Amino acid sequence: MTGALPVALGNYVALASVMFFIGVVGVLVRRNPLVMLMSIELMFNAANVLFMAFARAWLQNAGQIFAFLVITVAAAEAAIGLAIVVAVFRSAATVDVDEVRSLHG
């Protein structure tokens, strides 16, 4: 590994892992699709933290570009996600995932 990081690389990995874990728990525990979407964003951003840290450690710009790509995709995903949540609310008058279950399973 090259390049001097003011903070040890391990700390970034730890931070990202904690963020990712919070995101996963959020998706599993919360029943509101908006909060679930936020948790998913947290998972994506955990990956971004890793990409930035590793890009600095390896002196590889690819990681930074990847992070930009992820930010763009996450924005598109949020836009589509909110549109779908609105569409579900219009047809079901609720968005709680425990109540939106006319499909068996």
Place this chain on the structure above:
Amino acid sequence: MILNPFGTADWMAIAPIVALAIASLLVLLADLVARPAISRYGAVAIGLLGTAAAAVLAAMQYGHVYAAFFGGFVTGGFTTVFEEIVAIALAGSLALYATLGDPKRIGGTVALMLWGSCGAMLMAGAANLMTIFLGLELLSLALYCLCGMVDRRGARESALKYLILSSTASGFLLFGMALLFGASGSVLLADLARPQLAANPLFWMGSGLFLIGLAFKMSLVPFHAWAPDVYEGAPLPVTAYMSVATKAATLAVFARVLYAALPAGTASHVMLPVWIVAGISMIAGNVGMLAQHDLKRLLAYSGIAQVGYILTAMAGGSALGLRYAIYYLVAYTFMNLGAFAVATAISGEHEEGARLVSYAGLARRRPWLAAAMTFFMLALAGMPPTAGFLGKILILATSADSGYAWLGGLLVAGTAISLYAYAKVVRAMYLPQSGDHHVADLRPIAPLAWISVTLCLIGVIAMTFYPLTPSNVLPLLR
């Protein structure tokens, strides 16, 4: 002088994808300009022309290996085969959409299908982590919208379910990619094959999370629960598209990782969980089929098992295994699209063809359709006179050869279970029913659906008699 980082050759390499993107813009434009005049057939015709152009452009690239965009997209052999599979799935589901689709939303839907296929083709040729992620998200985002594109509560619900679960899987995949980038310092798949990575814990964690993401997208068993629900809720042509294109694109990524992006000697360890999960999928998928009364749910469970069969072929990591996997995937594409085409042919506004009840007495109302459906069911079950049988024999042979006979055993067991479920459809069509009052609701013949059924039949039969397996795929993979 203006710097041009990408030469013409790079753009030629993604020509099929560009053709689809242009066609999708044309569809949107036509929808905007000629809104009252453009019929559903107009939009679908532009889409089919774009698909044909993409298929021809892809076929012209076969054998001309080229790594475009700094090695981010590889085309020529393996990629071409998967691009053609995506093109077949796209053409088939566009034809079905022309029969069933909602005329108000036809422009947007066709455009989204074309864009989703751009993503699927990107995945087919993706040789670095960024291209994989970009292709996967392009495909997935298009599919979330497509699932919810009808005014039915179930459709909206399936879109929400798919969005949440699939995005979570993307999160796992992405975090795995970040760890893999940390281990290798490169986003190129080829750099993941460096031997010193085998000792790096980041590599093991990263590939584990990456494979969880892929297993979800392939609907392997612990991560399969979304598939039946999403398939049931989505419109019939979208389900047909999803069941083939998503699987093909994800399998392409998986195959490239397995064959070209693992340090020597680690493949059997890294991939062992995948093989175990594939084995469980073959049993659980087929058992799940038994209880279904909805054709889309039945085919969703069938698809879970079929992915298991295809992975069984790849288990040894041999070149022959990959050829047989591709052979079976192409055969599966025709069988599955064929079954969905029959369902479309007997459907009206309310997608009657999705329910097994609608097949009661079909043999008397539509003898040819019933015969075709029987053939597709026999092929999916892997019965002797079909390509499904030949494919399974080849897979069994290669799995025994490469030391994964236990997977072959599970394949045979799964096939035995599945026979009963596929026979349920056939029995409904041929056995006389007491309350057989469906004779009255004979619909006019939907020409495009019938053409799709015929073409799929020809496809399956051709695959049986000319088992074409592209021989030089493996050297072109990297």
